[in-house]
Amino acid sequence: MRIVLGVGGGIAAYKVASLLRLFTEAGHHVTVIPTEAATRFVGTATWEALSGNPVSNSVFDDVHQVNHVRLGHEAELVVIAPATADLLAKAATGQAGDLLTNTLLMAHGPVLFAPAMHTEMWQHAATRANVETLRSRGVAVLEPATGRLTGSDSGPGRLPEPEVIFDAAMALVEGQSDYQLPLAGKTVTISAGGTREPLDPVRFLGNRSSGKQGVALAVAARNAGATVRLLAAHMEVPPPAGVEVVQVETALQLREAALAAAADSDVVIMSAAVADFRPAEVSSTKIKKRDDTADPVITLVRNPDILHELVERRNSSGSAEGEQLIVGFAAETGDSHGDVLAYAEAKLQRKGCDLLVVNHVGADKVFGQDTNSVVILARSGSEPQEASGTKTQVSAAIISRIGFELNHVSPRT
Template identity: 95%
Template sequence: MRIVLGVGGGIAAYKVASLLRLFTEAGHHVTVIPTEAATRFVGTATWEALSGNPVSNSVFDDVHQVNHVRLGHEADLVVIAPATADLLAKAATGQAGDLLTNTLLMAHGPVLFAPAMHTEMWQHAATQANVETLRSRGVAVLEPATGRLTGSDSGPGRLPEPEVIFEAAMALVQGQADYQLPLAGRTVTISAGGTREPLDPVRFLGNRSSGKQGVALAVAARNAGATVRLLAAHMEVPAPAGVEVVPVETALQLREAALAAAADSDVVVMSAAVADFRPAEVSDTKIKKRDDSADPVITLVRNPDILHELVELRNSAGHGKGQQLIVGFAAETGDSDGDVLAYAEAKLERKGCDLLVVNHVGADKVFGQDTNSVVILSRSGAEPQEAAGTKTEVSAAIISRIGFELNHVSPRA
């Protein structure tokens, strides 16, 4: 098989030498095209020695062979590693300033990008939009690994290990185009933020939810290949690019939106903090505080149990027939009658959802924070799964579990 191995200008370029060795030892003919910046990290002599082929990054070398056209035409596979933010941007916008970007435009076979960059660069809206553009064109873009980066910090942005890239490339050539996108072709509805229940035109009953976890889930689901619909209650963070946003305010509005969205969703994730109660009456005018008036008495009524309704709808004929995966969230506090997990297990049984993501909340826990620690409970009786770290990392674990459930668990009765 003829492989073009494009090398981007990042410090992870040194790891690509091992990837090249894997390709050549498997019997493949590899042409390495480093960017000019990549040669500052690993020289052309290394690539030539390991590949057994001449190496160039200029369209003006061997002009008589028209390499900027020929290499892309002849390649059975193009792999870009590390795929820097700059290379992703150039590929997404169709730039052709050197031999590698010209080859990408001429490629007829499958193309695989293995990104590596700093976390903030990977998570930047521009990079995510470029990744979304490439994926929409049928290009495979791996998720970067999470771990120690060049400096002292860590997070998503590490180049996947050479063995992972190699296996992904072989699977891509064999037609398993969606292997790295566990939710490809799926529609996922996610609720996020906190509902607000009005008392009058000025005041409301609300909660501390910032929407960070729900937005992180939407990003993770989008990056896993899903079509994502975000039911956005009050959030302190912006909705991510590349998802459909349905704004809601109250629990009743969220209920209406969730029931409508569930009709065509493969997965419904109810991560929003939904008010259990709402005022029985809403004043049309601001409730005044007067010295000659008694203190107001606010009567509360229960809001509908949206999660339970979704399960009942899913289980009814004509609404998925048990194929839809429903994920609930439980923000719990323990008390003298039981701990957090005890209450969560009872809630899982009561709600009937497939997975329940549980966290221990408080004034200084979870709400508004950038980190989280959760336990994922399953109705199937599987062992509880723990996930901790940034909300991005926790979301990746949750979406990975959802993908596993969809792809490995028998359909629900």
């Protein structure tokens, strides 16, 4: 694939060298076009060495090849990183003062901007208007990461990690030029993994959850343009790059983190396997197994229903319908009294969430596996939606459905 990689004049330009490496190692032909200001941070020699192609930012170099027209026409993907406030403004207003902005005007394929700038610049009304203008034209604009900026400041405006930009770019190409980031500008909180309820300093009550599905959801939401907050209980897989991680262990800790995170979230996805019960008493010392004592009796008490509480808080806050979407997960088994879907439908009514993702679990199903098969139920009563495949594929279907619910457009197939 032919890629044009435009590099803006920001300190984060040095991180784009790693993005270029990801593209070239994946076998893509990359032409780098830095702005004049970008060459103050990273010189053209670096871009030429890593891309294997000549680098220029002038419309007057190789005039016989008409580069200011040719590069945009030939590009199957254009990625701008870092996309500074200046570059966003020029792109939104159709300026063509150098080779990069000319190329943007000539681009026929998908275009992805990865912004990076100071928080106040990103939040300024002019920048926000420019971003909305670009998105309205079908251009993909990622949300910047939140973290340490130049100097001592922290906040939204940090360049997303190269792996995040690479994944988003590949997702964009899969949908071609009509692809939209369905969660652009949204904040999504996702719980993942399994909670652990301590019995003593050594032992705990836990479950088989690996966190794979929750992590896959975080990646899918991130690639869909969202700012993602991952509430991570015990997981057997590392959290993905480009998301905020809040570590929790018990159901009570998860409840506290979820209620706090939901306050500024557009979407809350409770995919963690939360313990229904916890020991009524936790021993401060290891419970000993001794011949002269009776077997211990462990009394359990109910944990709070976090999902139901999230729904109640949202509904009692006076939020307008659709302002926050809450998604629950139900790991169910059937029995003589009903099948999996019957139990799930009853749970959906009890919980009151907008969507309920249901899977049939067992010792060799779902937990710890790389594949999954789910049914998505909606409180609105719409037809159940099935999704199966790898947990990455299932997550893509779930995030697409969430985008449909938020934007009232048909989910991608």
